[in-house]
Amino acid sequence: AKSAGGNRFELADPEADARAITRHGLTTALPTALERGEFFIEYQPLVHLGDGSVRGAEALVRWLHPQHGVLGPDRFIPLAEHTGLIVPLGRWVLEQSVRQAREWRELHGGPEEMGPLRINVNLSPCQLTHPGLVQDTVDILERTGVEPDALCLEVTESALIGADDDLLKPLRRLAEMGVDIALDDFGTGYSNLANLRRLPVSILKLDRSFTQSMQQFPADPVDLKIVEGIVSLAHSLDLAVTVEGVETGAQAEQLRVLGCDTAQGWYYARPGPPERLHELALVDATG
Ligand code: C2E
Ligand code: CA
Ligand code: CA
Ligand code: CA
Numbered sequence: 001a002k003s004a005g006g007n008r009f010e011l012a013d014p015e016a017d018a019r020a021i022t023r024h025g026l027t028t029a030l031p032t033a034l035e036r037g038e039f040f041i042e043y044q045p046l047v048h049l050g051d052g053s054v055r056g057a058e059a060l061v062r063w064l065h066p067q068h069g070v071l072g073p074d075r076f077i078p079l080a081e082h083t084g085l086i087v088p089l090g091r092w093v094l095e096q097s098v099r100q101a102r103e104w105r106e107l108h109g110g111p112e113e114m115g116p117l118r119i120n121v122n123l124s125p126c127q128l129t130h131p132g133l134v135q136d137t138v139d140i141l142e143r144t145g146v147e148p149d150a151l152c153l154e155v156t157e158s159a160l161i162g163a164d165d166d167l168l169k170p171l172r173r174l175a176e177m178g179v180d181i182a183l184d185d186f187g188t189g190y191s192n193l194a195n196l197r198r199l200p201v202s203i204l205k206l207d208r209s210f211t212q213s214m215q216q217f218p219a220d221p222v223d224l225k226i227v228e229g230i231v232s233l234a235h236s237l238d239l240a241v242t243v244e245g246v247e248t249g250a251q252a253e254q255l256r257v258l259g260c261d262t263a264q265g266w267y268y269a270r271p272g273p274p275e276r277l278h279e280l281a282l283v284d285a286t287g
Contacts, residue, residue, distance in 0.1 A: 022068075027079045029065070034089055038064050041096055042271035045280055046120065046242065049256040049263050054281040056118030058154070058264060059097035060271045061089070081126050090127045095140045097121050098151060100274050102144050107278055117281055120152040120182065125159040134170045137179065148178035152203065155181060157189040160199055168200060175200035182242065187230065196237060204234050208245030211265065214254045215247075224258070231259040 033039060043057035063071040080086040101119035127133055141148055153174065160167070160183065171181050182203035183196075187210055206227065213223040234241045243255050246265030255263060269280060 023079065026065075026068075026071075026076055027083060030076065030080055030083060030085050030089075033063060033065070034085065034092065038066070039089065039092065040064060041093060041100070041274075043097075043100070043274055043277045044264055044271040045269050045277055046118070046262050046264050047268045049243075049252065049260055054117070054277070055262060056101075056120060056150075056152070057277050058120040058271075059093060059100075059122070061093050077124065081124055084126070086124045086126045087130050087132075090124055091132075091136050091140075094121050094137065095144075098140050098144050098146050101150055102146050103274070104278055104281065105146075105150075116147075116150050117277070118150050118152055118180075120154055122154045122184065123159075125156070128155065128159060128167060128170065134173050137174060138177070148174075149180070152180035152182050154184040154205065155201075156184045157186050161189050161195075163199075168198075172200045175202070187226075193233060196233075196239070201239065203240045203242055204230070205242045205244055206230065206260065211243050211245040211247075211251055211255065214251045219254060224254075227255070227258050227260075235259065 039061055041059050041061055043059060045054045046056045046058060047053065048055050061073050061077075063076050065071050077086065080089050097119045098121075101117060105116040123133075137151075137153075141151065153171075155171070175181050180203055181199075181201045182205050183199065183201045184205045185207045186204045187207045210223060210227055213220050214227075231241050240261045241259070242262040242264065243260045244264045246252050246255065246263045246267045248267055251265075252263055252267055269276070
C-alpha cells in the first residue's frame with residue numbers, strides 16, 4: 001500500500017501488508033512443512049441422525065507452523081492449490097486418513113450391521129484434474145487393506161459445476177470401485193439440480209448455511225421448504241444427505257425431522273485427535 005501521489009491506493013493498510021507478508025512466508029514454507037511433518041489431521045465425527053451412532057469421521061488438515069502455531073486449512077489450502085503442493089499434501093492426507101480408518105477398525109470393530117467407521121477426505125479441484133488420482137487412491141487402499149466402501153471423497157459442488165466428462169471420469173472410476181463421492185457445500189453454488197443425475201455422487205453434504213437458518217425457532221419457513229425439497233430430491237435419486245455445522249440439539253432435531261441422514265458439527269464434537277473419535281465410537285457402541 002503505497003501512499004505516493006497519484007496512486008489510487010493511497011490508504012496505507014498495514015494489516016493487508018502483514019497479510020501479504022505472511023502469505024508469502026507461508027507459501028515459501030509450505031514445501032518444507034510437508035517434509036518436516038508439520039501437518040496433522042483432526043477428525044470430526046459423522047453421526048447418524050436416526051440413532052445418534054458415530055458412523056465415521058471427516059479428516060481436516062492443520063498445519064503446526066513453528067512460528068505461527070496451528071493454522072487452519074483456510075490459511076494454507078488456497079496457497080497449496082496455487083503452488084501445486086496440494087497434490088502431494090492431498091495424497092498425504094488421504095494416506096494418513098485411510099491408515100487411521102484401518103486402525104479404528106482394528107481397535108473398534110463395531111457391530112457387524114453398522115460396518116466399519118468410514119473416513120471422509122476432502123479433495124481439492126486440483127487433485128481432480130491430476131492424472132494420478134485414481135492410481136494413488138487404489139495404491140493407498142491396497143497398501144492399507146481398507147475396503148473402498150469405507151472411503152468417501154468430498155468434492156465441492158463448485159468444483160463440479162459445468163464439469164465435463166474428462167473431469168468426471170476419475171470420479172466415476174472411483175465410484176465404480178465402491179468409493180463414495182460426496183458433493184460438499186451443497187446449496188452454495190448455482191447447481192442445476194437436474195445435473196445431479198449426471199454426477200457420480202452418492203452423498204449430498206448440505207452447506208452449513210442451511211443448518212444456521214435452523215437456529216431460530218421457528219426456523220424460516222422458506223428455508224425449511226428448501227431443505228425439505230433438497231432432501232426429497234436427494235432421496236429420490238438414492239443420495240444420502242449429510243448436514244454440517246450442527247451446533248445445537250434443536251438444529252439436529254429439526255434436520256432429523258426434515259429427513260437428513262447424517263450430521264456433523266460442534267453439537268456432537270469439534271474436530272479432534274484420532275483417539276477422541278475412537279472413544280466416541282466406543283462409548284456409542286457400548287451404550
Ligand atoms: P469443509 O469441508 O466444509 O469442512 C467443514 C468445516 O466446518 C471445518 O472447518 C470444520 O472444522 C468446520 N465445522 C465443523 N463443525 C462446525 C460447527 O458446528 N460450526 C462451525 N461454525 N464450523 C464447524 P476447517 O477444519 O477449518 O476446514 C475448512 C475447510 O478447509 C474445509 O471445509 C475444507 O474445504 C478445507 N479442508 C480441510 N481439510 C482439507 C484437506 O485435507 N484437503 C482439502 N483440499 N481441503 C481441506
Ligand atoms: Ca468437507
Ligand atoms: Ca462442507
Ligand atoms: Ca466449507
